[in-house]
Amino acid sequence: MNTSEITNLKPGDALPGRAYAPDNVQNFMYSAALWNAHRIHFDMPYATEVEGYPGIVMSGPMLGDWLTQCVIEWLDGTGQMTQLEYSNRKAAYIGETVTSGGRVLSVDHDKGSARLEVFIKNEAGDVIVPGTAVVAFDKA
Amino acid sequence: MSTAQQQLTLSEPDRKNAGSTDGLLSDDLLACIGRTSAPRTEIASRREIRKYSIATGWKKKEYLDGDEAPPLFHLALFWDMVELDKLTPDGVSIDELLPKFPLEKAMAGGLSIDYFRPIMAEDVLVATRTLTNIYEKSGSQGPIIFYEVVMRVETAAGELVLTEKTTRLLR
Numbered sequence: 001m002n003t004s005e006i007t008n009l010k011p012g013d014a015l016p017g018r019a020y021a022p023d024n025v026q027n028f029m030y031s032a033a034l035w036n037a038h039r040i041h042f043d044m045p046y047a048t049e050v051e052g053y054p055g056i057v058m059s060g061p062m063l064g065d066w067l068t069q070c071v072i073e074w075l076d077g078t079g080q081m082t083q084l085e086y087s088n089r090k091a092a093y094i095g096e097t098v099t100s101g102g103r104v105l106s107v108d109h110d111k112g113s114a115r116l117e118v119f120i121k122n123e124a125g126d127v128i129v130p131g132t133a134v135v136a137f138d139k140a
Numbered sequence: 141m142s143t144a145q146q147q148l149t150l151s152e153p154d155r156k157n158a159g160s161t162d163g164l165l166s167d168d169l170l171a172c173i174g175r176t177s178a179p180r181t182e183i184a185s186r187r188e189i190r191k192y193s194i195a196t197g198w199k200k201k202e203y204l205d206g207d208e209a210p211p212l213f214h215l216a217l218f219w220d221m222v223e224l225d226k227l228t229p230d231g232v233s234i235d236e237l238l239p240k241f242p243l244e245k246a247m248a249g250g251l252s253i254d255y256f257r258p259i260m261a262e263d264v265l266v267a268t269r270t271l272t273n274i275y276e277k278s279g280s281q282g283p284i285i286f287y288e289v290v291m292r293v294e295t296a297a298g299e300l301v302l303t304e305k306t307t308r309l310l311r
Contacts, residue, residue, distance in 0.1 A: 020197065029195035033188075034219040037231035046230070061215050064251060065196045068211040072200060080255070081211055087250035087307075 001078050006137050009107050009114060015074045017101030020066055022058060027094055030062045055093035063088060063098065063129045067118045070100040071133045079137035082113075086131030090122070098122055105132070112137040163276045163283055164242045170274060172239040177269040181296070182217050184209055184263040192216045209259035214293055214302060217259075218267045237269055241310050243285050249308040256300045264296040272305070285310040 001009075022030075024042070031041045039046040040057040047053045064086050071081050092098050102118035113136045120129035186206030192213050193203040202208045209217075222233040259265065273288040287308055293301040 022197075026195065026197070029191075033191045033195040034216045035221050036219060037227060039231040043231075051230075061212060061251075062196060065210065065212045069196070069198060072211070080258070082255050083253065084211065084255075085250065085252040 001074065001076055003078075006078060006112075007109070009104060009109075011104050011106055013104040015070055015102035015104070015116065015118065017070055017099050018066070018073075019097050019099050021097040022062070022094060024056065024094055027056060027058060027062075030059050034059075034061075053091065053093070055095060058092040058094060058096075058098070060088040060091075060129075063092065063120050064131070066098075066100045066120055067102075067129060067131045067133070070102050070118050071116060071135065074102075075135060079112075079135050081133055082136050083134035084131065085133075086118070086129055088129055090126060090128040092120075092122055092128055096123055098128070102133075112139065164285060165274060165276050169239055169241070172271055173274055175237060175239075175271045177237050179266050179268045180218060181264060181266050184213070184217055184259050184261065184265055186261040188217065189213060189259075189261060207261050209261075211253075211255065213259055214265070214267070214291075214304070217265065218291065218293070237271055237289065238287065241285055241287070243283070243310040245311045247284070247309040247311050249306060252305045252307075254303050256302060259301060263301075265293055265301060266296060267291055267293045279311065282311065 028042055031038070036059065040051055040053060041059055042056065044056055047056055067086055068081065068084060075081070099121050100118070101121070102116050105115045105117050107114045113134060116133045116135065118131045118133055119127045122128050189209045190204065190206040193200075193206070193210055196210065198204060198210055200210075203210050220233045220235065227233055269289055269291045271287065272290045273286070275286050277284050277286065287310070289306045289308075291304045291306070293303070295301060
């Protein structure tokens with residue numbers, strides 16, 4: 001975004017999203033970065049036969065991170081995210097492609113802030129990770 | 141009381157939710173509200189930031205270079221680290237802050253974070269976790285226990301970095 005785009009920002013404006021199709025390598029690297037040994041994220045027989053999942057489960061907070069990427073990439077250095085809320089409502093599995101996105105809910109031009117809706121959707125179009133964020137724009 | 145300290149207290153609706161002794165929550169269980177972990181200190185090393193940023197697929201150069209941490213990096217930095225014999229068979233560590241709940245099937249939860257300053261490379265950070273609420277609600281498939289944990293992250297100098305409230309559901 002640039003200064004002109006912030007000035008003209010209005011509710012309903014869309015945040016560009018990204019498609020994510022993590023493979024086992026990325027899912028492993030994410031668990032390793034956290035030091036998370038939860039077997040549903042790397043052990044297929046355990047995930048499917050013991051826990052009853054249809055496949056290897058994408059890490060919930062990795063999906064949450066992709067919400068923040070949607071916000072930060074949209075801001076593109078013009079401000080900061082000051083609040084984030086989200087919940088993991090439904091699991092996603094390795095092999096699926098999920099998509100991030102969002103829209104502007106409200107804008108306070110006097111304060112230089114905006115409230116955003118952000119989401120991760122699965123291939124069926126279900127919102128599996130709904131969230132909201134508040135951003136504060138840098139003073140021009 | 142500072143602003144951050146106020147965030148650790150229960151809101152009025154939470155107080156009404158807490159304290160129900162008609163269901164699964166005993167007085168002993170509710171007495172655990174307010175339990176706080178020992179402060180944990182970690183260094184936000186450039187290498188750890190880089191590992192996290194690469195694994196999550198960030199494109200922002202400052203994150204990939206490890207100069208500044210992405211917004212959810214603190215989840216990795218303060219993820220529980222225990223010895224092998226402290227892991228359960230499913231590879232999960234037992235959260236020592238939590239009491240034993242009468243329901244154990246963990247369901248989806250939520251996260252709410254207030255940011256006060258970014259995490260920069262080589263910041264020395266201190267995290268303290270507090271169990272701030274336990275309450276019960278009736279669900280269509282039976283009772284659900286909710287619990288909330290607030291993590292407060294400060295610099296070693298005491299500057300507030302973020303507060304995070306995690307809500308978890310047990311069925």
